[in-house]
Amino acid sequence: MIDLSERLGFKAGFSPEDSKFCFDNPADSGEEWKKSLASKVIEAEKERFLWQSMMFAQEFTDSEGNITTCPELKRFYPKNPDSVLYSGYRGVGSGNPNFSKLALRQLRFDLTLIPPGGIGKEFMRTEGHEHLLGFPEIYSVIYGRAGFLLWTMNIDRENDAMFAEAGEGEHVIFPPGYAHISINTGGSQLILADIVSKNAGPRFMRIKTKNGGPWWGILKENQLEFVKNPRFKDFYPDGQGLRRVIPAPEVPKLGLRKGMPLWELSGKVADNLNFLNYTNTDRRDDELYAQAFLHYNQRL
Numbered sequence: 001m002i003d004l005s006e007r008l009g010f011k012a013g014f015s016p017e018d019s020k021f022c023f024d025n026p027a028d029s030g031e032e033w034k035k036s037l038a039s040k041v042i043e044a045e046k047e048r049f050l051w052q053s054m055m056f057a058q059e060f061t062d063s064e065g066n067i068t069t070c071p072e073l074k075r076f077y078p079k080n081p082d083s084v085l086y087s088g089y090r091g092v093g094s095g096n097p098n099f100s101k102l103a104l105r106q107l108r109f110d111l112t113l114i115p116p117g118g119i120g121k122e123f124m125r126t127e128g129h130e131h132l133l134g135f136p137e138i139y140s141v142i143y144g145r146a147g148f149l150l151w152t153m154n155i156d157r158e159n160d161a162m163f164a165e166a167g168e169g170e171h172v173i174f175p176p177g178y179a180h181i182s183i184n185t186g187g188s189q190l191i192l193a194d195i196v197s198k199n200a201g202p203r204f205m206r207i208k209t210k211n212g213g214p215w216w217g218i219l220k221e222n223q224l225e226f227v228k229n230p231r232f233k234d235f236y237p238d239g240q241g242l243r244r245v246i247p248a249p250e251v252p253k254l255g256l257r258k259g260m261p262l263w264e265l266s267g268k269v270a271d272n273l274n275f276l277n278y279t280n281t282d283r284r285d286d287e288l289y290a291q292a293f294l295h296y297n298q299r300l
């Protein structure tokens with residue numbers, strides 16, 4: 001059992017053998033969810049959409065991004081008869097006093113578990129979503145190594161796509177209006193924590209129909225490499241690159257620094273998290289977003 005208490009900020013552990021969490025206070029677990037391909041509760045149509053959204057880089061699509069082959073997923077998860085791709089808990093920490101501070105601000109604390117490996121050449125990842133009103137979100141790596149693909153999909157404006165990698169104890173702020181996919185770039189299980197507005201309204205369909213984000217993270221010669229998803233050519237014309245950004249070790253406007261549990265922030269300075277309920281149209285949080293990344297601007 002791996003003790004996650006120090007990183008999480010409340011008492012909990014994780015068993016990598018069977019991918020189970022253990023909460024000291026059972027009330028802390030919140031609501032469990034699973035993204036599964038073979039589960040009997042998923043009727044055929046939903047399953048097909050999930051297959052599409054988890055596609056699968058070049059190996060299973062043609063040059064236009066159309067699916068040509070369905071991979072045999074069970075071979076990737078021989079010990080996992082339901083083919084659970086990834087899972088998590090929503091509304092975690094209800095046994096802790098910080099929970100009500102978050103609830104008062106319409107916020108929620110979640111956990112996501114993404115296994116290592118990949119499907120085809122593509123690294124294991126979430127299917128990705130955008131938020132209905134474009135609310136921001138904040139993520140924290142609890143265990144393992146993560147990559148976050150963040151991008152905009154505006155029809156009438158110039159678009160931006162960035163990639164941020166983060167290790168244990170690092171925090172990544174998703175700015176307003178950025179769709180997002182979390183990728184397990186390490187060799188172990190990946191555990192993520194996040195705080196998000198209950199009113200964020202995740203929307204999956206636009207990303208499902210495009211088989212993921214504007215770039216696919218694939219394994220090439222033992223390294224993560226990005227290839228362009230041809231279904232995004234209307235949003236990202238040829239020549240437009242993906243830029244690498246580094247999560248800042250400290251965000252003074254939030255009172256957040258590397259190594260500090262996100263949960264701690266929700267207790268002491270919970271008002272600082274109010275930015276998660278705004279899209280910054282009045283520019284009130286410009287300074288916060290300017291502090292969030294070190295802009296390397298290296299093209300990938």
Ligand SMILES: [Fe+2]
Pocket residue numbers: 129130131137180196200202
């Ligand atoms: Fe989100």
